[in-house]
Amino acid sequence: MARPVVIKAQAWVTDRAQSGGIGFADTADQAYQQSARILGMHLKGFTVEQVLVEERLKIEQEYFLGLIIDDVSQAPMLIFSSMGGSDIEEIAVEHPDRVARCTADIASGVQTPQAEGLLENLGIRGKLQHQLCDVLVKFYRFCRQYEMRSAEINPLVLTATGQIVAADCHAVVDDYAVFRHPELDIEIAREFDRPPTELEKIAYQVEAKDHRGTFYFFQMVPQPLPGETYVGFHGAGGGGSMMSMDALLGQGFAIANYCDTSGNPSAAKVYRAAKIILSQKNIMAYFASGSGVASQEQFHSARGLVKAFCEADLSIPAVIRIGGNSEEKAIEILTTFTRHLPGDVEAYGRDTSAVYCAQRLKAMVSKWDYRQSPQIQSKFKKAPMDSYWFDTLTGCIVIDHTRCADCIEKPCVESCAARILKFEAGKPVLSISPAEARKGRCTECLACELACKFHGNRAIFIELPIPGLDQG
Ligand code: SF4
Ligand code: SF4
Numbered sequence: 454m455a456r457p458v459v460i461k462a463q464a465w466v467t468d469r470a471q472s473g474g475i476g477f478a479d480t481a482d483q484a485y486q487q488s489a490r491i492l493g494m495h496l497k498g499f500t501v502e503q504v505l506v507e508e509r510l511k512i513e514q515e516y517f518l519g520l521i522i523d524d525v526s527q528a529p530m531l532i533f534s535s536m537g538g539s540d541i542e543e544i545a546v547e548h549p550d551r552v553a554r555c556t557a558d559i560a561s562g563v564q565t566p567q568a569e570g571l572l573e574n575l576g577i578r579g580k581l582q583h584q585l586c587d588v589l590v591k592f593y594r595f596c597r598q599y600e601m602r603s604a605e606i607n608p609l610v611l612t613a614t615g616q617i618v619a620a621d622c623h624a625v626v627d628d629y630a631v632f633r634h635p636e637l638d639i640e641i642a643r644e645f646d647r648p649p650t651e652l653e654k655i656a657y658q659v660e661a662k663d664h665r666g667t668f669y670f671f672q673m674v675p676q677p678l679p680g681e682t683y684v685g686f687h688g689a690g691g692g693g694s695m696m697s698m699d700a701l702l703g704q705g706f707a708i709a710n711y712c713d714t715s716g717n718p719s720a721a722k723v724y725r726a727a728k729i730i731l732s733q734k735n736i737m738a739y740f741a742s743g744s745g746v747a748s749q750e751q752f753h754s755a756r757g758l759v760k761a762f763c764e765a766d767l768s769i770p771a772v773i774r775i776g777g778n779s780e781e782k783a784i785e786i787l788t789t790f791t792r793h794l795p796g797d798v799e800a801y802g803r804d805t806s807a808v809y810c811a812q813r814l815k816a817m818v819s820k821w822d823y824r825q826s827p828q829i830q831s832k833f834k835k836a837p838m839d840s841y842w843f844d845t846l847t848g849c850i851v852i853d854h855t856r857c858a859d860c861i862e863k864p865c866v867e868s869c870a871a872r873i874l875k876f877e878a879g880k881p882v883l884s885i886s887p888a889e890a891r892k893g894r895c896t897e898c899l900a901c902e903l904a905c906k907f908h909g910n911r912a913i914f915i916e917l918p919i920p921g922l923d924q925g
């Protein structure tokens with residue numbers, strides 16, 4: 454080894470030094486021992502799987518440099534501390550003369566005179582002022598270029614040899630800007646306080662590939678605890694979802710996941726969300742409830758839920774509170790099309806409170822015989838290879854025309870509100886070009902599949918793949 458090193462636990466926590474997550478070594482043997490000690494440590498619930506080994510600096514002085522988006526000035530703000538950054542909030546209160554801030558003009562950025570002024574306020578002048586000024590201006594440019602919501606260099610150090618070194622850094626890119634920066638190779642644009650689970654990664658890809666409405670999925674308990682009754686939670690809208698989760702907690706349930714599909718999501722998106730929720734093996738019930746007054750047409754969500762429940766052969770109790778526009782039709786779809794399933798499904802509208810729905814779920818769960826319930830599993834059936842098919846925005850529709858000859862009522866074409874189906878020799882086919890269907894004229898509303906299925910024919914299957922999820 455050429456030089457002494459520092460070994461740092463790579464974990465999503467603060468106060469690593471106080472928790473023993475940082476070690477020092479002068480030799481290769483010591484570096485090995487320190488790394489072995491830190492790897493596998495449990496720091497505030499996180500297991501350390503990686504360490505960072507870096508040169509140990511002879512530090513003359515520690516500074517802190519950070520950027521936040523300031524609510525008051527509604528602009529990016531640089532914060533610089535001449536006392537380092539451990540407990541920066543307390544330093545700012547106890548030593549206000551050692552912390553300086555400046556607001557950046559979003560058009561012109563942080564210019565040299567502004568940065569010089571900030572440092573001068575802290576009594577930093579001469580060569581050091583010049584060096585740090587350069588860092589401040591470049592740091593702001595970097596944050597702007599990569600659209601950071603927050604960033605910090607902590608500590609920013611002055612070494613014994615007079616160099617300025619960024620000894621450790623942390624940066625958060627705005628979720629909505631991640632897609633503009635593929636070079637950063639960010640796997641999932643969500644502000645988590647831990648690495649994403651496999652299911653969260655799968656869910657994020659659904660959201661990234663379908664911008665109709667929003668879909669957010671977060672696992673509350675990646676490691677379920679024994680003795681709890683976990684519920685798969687499916688909300689719609691932030692406030693209504695929080696209220697609904699409170700209602701569940703009030704009944705003694707534990708919540709396996711948070712999920713929000715809102716902003717007029719497609720039926721396809723709600724279907725994928727429900728499939729992802731149902732793939733959690735630990736859940737004993739399903740609860741969907743949001744604001745109760747959604748302006749979106751709720752029958753789209755109802756169809757998404759029905760398709761997911763049918764494919765999973767739902768075998769646990771479910772309560773769906775689906776209040777909002779066209780809720781009567783949504784409730785009818787949910788109650789009618791899930792009757793044949795092993796699991797009981799109850800659906801309610803805007804006049805029924807989240808608390809009452811949670812109470813109903815509790816009553817259903819208390820009577821449910823889970824020993825009789827088969828494990829939930831996804832069924833992904835394939836249509837015959839020579840079936841008629843066309844691509845949709847995120848999947849494809851397959852129609853087995855051999856089943857249409859005996860179909861009397863033929864409800865499929867009539868059910869298509871987008872009016873893109875027609876009959877040809879008694880068989881449903883596209884009335885537009887396949888390219889138009891692929892671009893989104895087929896809204897993936899799922900109406901044709903459900904209409905056909907619930908007239909007993911099962912000739913239409915809409916394949917909506919969820920890459921990474923076990924398709925059974
Ligand atoms: S409802 Fe089904 S079986 Fe009947 S014509 Fe339409 S696709 Fe064919
Ligand atoms: S073909 Fe029509 S009914 Fe079927 S999913 Fe597409 S838009 Fe909906």
